[in-house]
Amino acid sequence: MAKKEISQAVILRLPRYYRYLEDLMEQGVERISSNELSKRMHLTASQIRQDLNNFGGFGQQGYGYNIKNLHDEIAKILNIDVEHDMIIVGAGHLGQALANYTNFRKRGFLIKAVFDQDPRVIGTTVGNAPVLPMEKMDDFVKDHGIKMAAICIPKAPAVEVVESLIADGVVGIWNFAHVDLAVPENIVIENVHLSESLMRLSYRVGEVYRNQDEEKNE
Amino acid sequence: MAKKEISQAVILRLPRYYRYLEDLMEQGVERISSNELSKRMHLTASQIRQDLNNFGGFGQQGYGYNIKNLHDEIAKILNIDVEHDMIIVGAGHLGQALANYTNFRKRGFLIKAVFDQDPRVIGTTVGNAPVLPMEKMDDFVKDHGIKMAAICIPKAPAVEVVESLIADGVVGIWNFAHVDLAVPENIVIENVHLSESLMRLSYRVGEVYRNQDEEKNE
Numbered sequence: 001m002a003k004k005e006i007s008q009a010v011i012l013r014l015p016r017y018y019r020y021l022e023d024l025m026e027q028g029v030e031r032i033s034s035n036e037l038s039k040r041m042h043l044t045a046s047q048i049r050q051d052l053n054n055f056g057g058f059g060q061q062g063y064g065y066n067i068k069n070l071h072d073e074i075a076k077i078l079n080i081d082v083e084h085d086m087i088i089v090g091a092g093h094l095g096q097a098l099a100n101y102t103n104f105r106k107r108g109f110l111i112k113a114v115f116d117q118d119p120r121v122i123g124t125t126v127g128n129a130p131v132l133p134m135e136k137m138d139d140f141v142k143d144h145g146i147k148m149a150a151i152c153i154p155k156a157p158a159v160e161v162v163e164s165l166i167a168d169g170v171v172g173i174w175n176f177a178h179v180d181l182a183v184p185e186n187i188v189i190e191n192v193h194l195s196e197s198l199m200r201l202s203y204r205v206g207e208v209y210r211n212q213d214e215e216k217n218e
Numbered sequence: 219m220a221k222k223e224i225s226q227a228v229i230l231r232l233p234r235y236y237r238y239l240e241d242l243m244e245q246g247v248e249r250i251s252s253n254e255l256s257k258r259m260h261l262t263a264s265q266i267r268q269d270l271n272n273f274g275g276f277g278q279q280g281y282g283y284n285i286k287n288l289h290d291e292i293a294k295i296l297n298i299d300v301e302h303d304m305i306i307v308g309a310g311h312l313g314q315a316l317a318n319y320t321n322f323r324k325r326g327f328l329i330k331a332v333f334d335q336d337p338r339v340i341g342t343t344v345g346n347a348p349v350l351p352m353e354k355m356d357d358f359v360k361d362h363g364i365k366m367a368a369i370c371i372p373k374a375p376a377v378e379v380v381e382s383l384i385a386d387g388v389v390g391i392w393n394f395a396h397v398d399l400a401v402p403e404n405i406v407i408e409n410v411h412l413s414e415s416l417m418r419l420s421y422r423v424g425e426v427y428r429n430q431d432e433e434k435n436e
Contacts, residue, residue, distance in 0.1 A: 014417070015417040015418060019396060019413070042400070092315070093315035093318050172419045180234075182260070196237065197392070
């Protein structure tokens with residue numbers, strides 16, 4: 001397999017390809033040319049051919065790509081051809097939003113439980129998952145062999161919770177807490193810092209106005 | 219002003235600097251050296267000095283950076299030294315999570331209203347914001363001069379809603395819908411595609427296991 005040689009830049013683009021291929025499959029489309037895909041994805045056709053060449057010859061001259069093959073191959077690379085049991089820590093609004101996201105389930109990310117310390121939510125169900133007390137988290141993770149966890153609690157408790165999870169065997173942390181977590185080398189963290197994303201938007205909005213002012217002054 | 223010359227790479231790092239400086243201010247710290255900041259942020263001290271040199275001589279040899287000055291200067295660049303009135307489209311779990319996020323309010327992002335079509339939520343309040351019917355969105359945006367909107371609805375209606383918002387004067391779109399929106403040049407979009415983020419995590423978790431297998435086989 002040539003998997004190891006696929007560049008990080010291509011990997012970062014794969015989830016987006018996957019999303020487009022999924023949409024096409026839902027629409028009943030079976031094949032697509034790189035030109036047609038390039039129009040939809042706002043990439044150049046040559047970029048697409050280069051990216052998809054990484055997975056062998058799925059594109060046949062004149063026939064285009066077999067969407068299902070490509071979709072399945074990308075799923076394998078992204079490690080979403082198998083199911084992943086997950087937990088969510090924090091049953092606040094964000095934790096509930098994630099637990100209710102049907103798209104995750106569709107892609108094989110199964111939320112097995114949500115943990116919280118608030119007695120008002122413990123014992124309820126969010127999405128399909130039970131809300132359990134924090135004290136049960138460690139045993140649950142070990143007993144169910146959970147490898148992935150979403151962190152939806154404030155930054156202060158997040159540090160300690162993540163340390164426990166790693167000790168329990170979790171390998172992938174999806175971190176929504178506003179803190180950069182220091183983790184060992186064989187543990188991966190994907191940060192979603194919403195405030196930072198909003199600040200980037202705000203910066204770019206400011207840039208639009210600055211450009212408009214400059215055009216006026218020219 | 220040297221603002222225009224700051225590279226995009228530095229800009230992308232600014233929200234993270236801002237977050238650290240904010241934490242330091244909350245802890246009552248007034249000055250910090252580049253060495254100390256580098257330890258906290260896991261960046262090299264020389265990277266930090268290079269980045270922060272973009273905003274003029276805030277670091278004095280032997281004295282370190284004046285945290286408040288630096289914080290305020292970065293706020294100006296990020297366009298968060300002023301308040302931004304926003305709306306959220308979609309009062310589902312994610313829309314409610316954003317509306318309830320006190321961090322946004324603290325940084326001057328004020329959610330003025332949330333729009334939804336579900337009669338069960340219309341008339342309620344989320345965070346501090348009223349939930350109003352979709353039909354009122356256009357007038358509200360125009361009357362209040364709203365420039366920023368968060369899109370928390372499914373992809374199918376998102377395309378049309380964003381077109382309306384742009385016609386109403388919105389400049390910045392914070393897009394949580396799973397669709398790439400085509401917008402005019404003077405409109406900015408910040409995408410938060412949570413499924414793609416989760417797939418990247420899943421890929422990297424798979425990579426950890428592949429590396430472990432290879433080590434075993436060596």
